[in-house]
Amino acid sequence: xxxxxxxxxxxxxxxxxxxxxxxxxxxxxxxxxxxxxxxxxxxxxxxxxxxxxxxxxxxxxxxxxxxxxxxxxxxxxxxxxxxxxxxxxxxxxxxxxxxxxxxxxxxxxxxxxxxxxxxxxxxxxxxxxxxxxxxxxxxxxxxxxxxxxxxxxxxxxxxxxxxxxxxxxxxxxxxxxxxxxxxxxxxxxxxxxxxxxxxxxxxxxx
Numbered sequence: 001x002x003x004x005x006x007x008x009x010x011x012x013x014x015x016x017x018x019x020x021x022x023x024x025x026x027x028x029x030x031x032x033x034x035x036x037x038x039x040x041x042x043x044x045x046x047x048x049x050x051x052x053x054x055x056x057x058x059x060x061x062x063x064x065x066x067x068x069x070x071x072x073x074x075x076x077x078x079x080x081x082x083x084x085x086x087x088x089x090x091x092x093x094x095x096x097x098x099x100x101x102x103x104x105x106x107x108x109x110x111x112x113x114x115x116x117x118x119x120x121x122x123x124x125x126x127x128x129x130x131x132x133x134x135x136x137x138x139x140x141x142x143x144x145x146x147x148x149x150x151x152x153x154x155x156x157x158x159x160x161x162x163x164x165x166x167x168x169x170x171x172x173x174x175x176x177x178x179x180x181x182x183x184x185x186x187x188x189x190x191x192x193x194x195x196x197x198x199x200x201x202x203x204x205x206x
Contacts (some may be wrong), residue, residue, distance in 0.1 A: 004137075005176065008095035009020060009134035010131070021142060024110065024113035024115070027127075027129050028127055028129065028130070029105075029131060029132055030103055030105070030127065031043065031103065031129045031138070032138075033140070035066055035086075035140065036066075037065075037066040037067040038153065039042065039067060040065055040067040040068065040096075041065060041067070041096050041098035041099065042067065042103065043065075043067070043102070043103045044063050044064045044065055044072070044092065044102065044103070044105070045064050045066055045072075045104075045106070045141050045142045046061065046063045046064070046085060046088065046089070046104060046105070046106045046112070046142060047106065047139055047143065047146065048060065048085065048109065048111065049062075049149075050080075050152075051154055051164050051165050051169070052159075052161040053160065053161060053164070054116050054158070054159065054161065055078075055162050056078060056162070056165070057123065057160050058077070058078060058159075058162045058165050058191065059076065059077055059078070059079065059084055060074070060075070060076045060087060060144075060169065061073075061075045061076075061081045061087070061154050062074055062142065062145065062173075063088050063091070063104075064093040064141060064145060065191075066141055068115075068186065068191040068192070068194045069141065069145070069183055069186065069193075070178050070192060071145065071173050072091075072093040072095050072096055073088040073089055073090075073095070074088055074091065074166075074170065075091065076169065078162055081111075082111045082117065085117055086117060087122060089104070089117070090120070099128065100123065100125035100126070101125045101126070102127065103126070103127050103128075103129050104126055104127070104129065105128075105131070105139060106128075106129075106130055106131070107131045107138075107186075108133060109111065112128075112130065112140045131137045139146050148177070149169070149173075149177075151167065152172070153169065177191070178191050
């Protein structure tokens, strides 16, 4: 590695983002690790992560469409308030306008179990689903995206400000991850390439 000027990307210290010690009712695990979805906008998954900047922590909530692994909702703020996941979900709804019956899967954090987020889902007639307590594998697709984001971007940079981090993360997601990054589960297409190709093939069939 020294001869080839290669440097290991180190994993940074863990920071808790899931507060499952609350009194809100939780949803059953409807997803049950079934990560293969045959139609867009039928199952979305969501999670929260954190990024260190010289100004302090920046928290990020993402909404992923399991069909294509595309990130369709993204919200970032200096606090991990309930409004973070609300913003990400509203962005995804505005972007995709999904039908009733959509399943939104998340962990058991208070941000997702809270009354405001539940009201947002019920208002659109969506269905909530939550991982089993302490089981990160139940939301593996969202966890995988955050791992990719951190290895390919976050751990390679030092952000001076939260605004700089927001800009770089937005660029990574919208200009690279969604449109260019190949996924083995999608036949080595990017999420949006996969969606476009499948849409074109359906039009050809009809």
